[in-house]
Amino acid sequence: MSAAGKGKRRRGPRQDAVDTRGAILQAAGARFAERGYDGTRLRDVAADAGVDVALVSYFFGSKDGLFAAAMALTVNPAALVDELMQDGTAELGERLLRRFLGLWDGPAGSPFVALVRSAAGHEHAAALLRGFVERELLGRLAAAIDAPQPELRAALAGSQLVGVIMARYVVRVAPIATADAETLVRAIGPTLQRYLTGDLELAG
Amino acid sequence: MSAAGKGKRRRGPRQDAVDTRGAILQAAGARFAERGYDGTRLRDVAADAGVDVALVSYFFGSKDGLFAAAMALTVNPAALVDELMQDGTAELGERLLRRFLGLWDGPAGSPFVALVRSAAGHEHAAALLRGFVERELLGRLAAAIDAPQPELRAALAGSQLVGVIMARYVVRVAPIATADAETLVRAIGPTLQRYLTGDLELAG
Numbered sequence: 001m002s003a004a005g006k007g008k009r010r011r012g013p014r015q016d017a018v019d020t021r022g023a024i025l026q027a028a029g030a031r032f033a034e035r036g037y038d039g040t041r042l043r044d045v046a047a048d049a050g051v052d053v054a055l056v057s058y059f060f061g062s063k064d065g066l067f068a069a070a071m072a073l074t075v076n077p078a079a080l081v082d083e084l085m086q087d088g089t090a091e092l093g094e095r096l097l098r099r100f101l102g103l104w105d106g107p108a109g110s111p112f113v114a115l116v117r118s119a120a121g122h123e124h125a126a127a128l129l130r131g132f133v134e135r136e137l138l139g140r141l142a143a144a145i146d147a148p149q150p151e152l153r154a155a156l157a158g159s160q161l162v163g164v165i166m167a168r169y170v171v172r173v174a175p176i177a178t179a180d181a182e183t184l185v186r187a188i189g190p191t192l193q194r195y196l197t198g199d200l201e202l203a204g
Numbered sequence: 205m206s207a208a209g210k211g212k213r214r215r216g217p218r219q220d221a222v223d224t225r226g227a228i229l230q231a232a233g234a235r236f237a238e239r240g241y242d243g244t245r246l247r248d249v250a251a252d253a254g255v256d257v258a259l260v261s262y263f264f265g266s267k268d269g270l271f272a273a274a275m276a277l278t279v280n281p282a283a284l285v286d287e288l289m290q291d292g293t294a295e296l297g298e299r300l301l302r303r304f305l306g307l308w309d310g311p312a313g314s315p316f317v318a319l320v321r322s323a324a325g326h327e328h329a330a331a332l333l334r335g336f337v338e339r340e341l342l343g344r345l346a347a348a349i350d351a352p353q354p355e356l357r358a359a360l361a362g363s364q365l366v367g368v369i370m371a372r373y374v375v376r377v378a379p380i381a382t383a384d385a386e387t388l389v390r391a392i393g394p395t396l397q398r399y400l401t402g403d404l405e406l407a408g
Contacts, residue, residue, distance in 0.1 A: 093387060158373075158377060159364070159392075162370045163363035170330065171337070172334060173337060173342065183406065185406070187356070188363075190405075193393070201390040
């Protein structure tokens, strides 16, 4: 936590805190990815990040807090939803899936796959993931939808997205795992579009 | 393995083997559900079933074999697909989901939820689940579909079903977890119908 020489005047200690926090999060992401929720200890994360374990507690409080922060690091749902809604709801389903696959197919995706795996395999981590998905992703998506039952619509879209994650990245079922992204966008985009803006026959 | 008195003449020892195998599978399902793939030991399954561990190896070979058999016990995909296809492809999506939710919402569902959780949290168990899903469920479904790219169609339907499983049973995202089954059948059935029989815009 000692202030580094350069940039010290403008935002020295604060920048140091940002760097330290980032280093801890990076180490945490790698540990959760490799060892799962149960197998990750705060002191190992601290050692990987080269800081005292007290600093991990200072920034994140607990392993729960660290896990939640590691999930939030890999995606920024607020920015994602804002970006998607800028262009309205036309072809929202295809745009959502294209953006989504772009993220997950890339190098940023693998830690998140590991976090999902960790959450699926552990009741407590699942509760943390549920809270994150409901509040940060589905809540924001629902708020941006102008149609009846927005929460159900967002959750239906979420269920299809989760299914793609499981099939493409976690369980890796062929041919979902091997299909090119645009094939999936054409096949699955209309599903998401209907869930978000179409007729769900809910009155039936 | 001593032959029981009644029914001995017709199928005595063989029936005993069926009972023993069944008892082991039941014990295995409970153990995998409670402890996951890693936390389940053959000797504990044997103890729970009241048999020697050598018998577990005799019937199932290894923990892999036991896990695969436990998965197959909870659902019989061949019978399920045959039953669904008897009525052709009209409203197949809705019928598939209704049948599926009926199974999983019931008491038979909970061991399978645990197996999916076990598989999601463990690379090796995921490979076993993948093999089972691809071969036993998607393969049979694909064989029954009379449309271009049947494997991709079956896998797309599978991705939506897996997403519902994750959202409703594993991560339990509201409101998918709390919706009544028929609401989900109306909302998601058309998705499955399109994946299985509709226009996927794959040529585009």
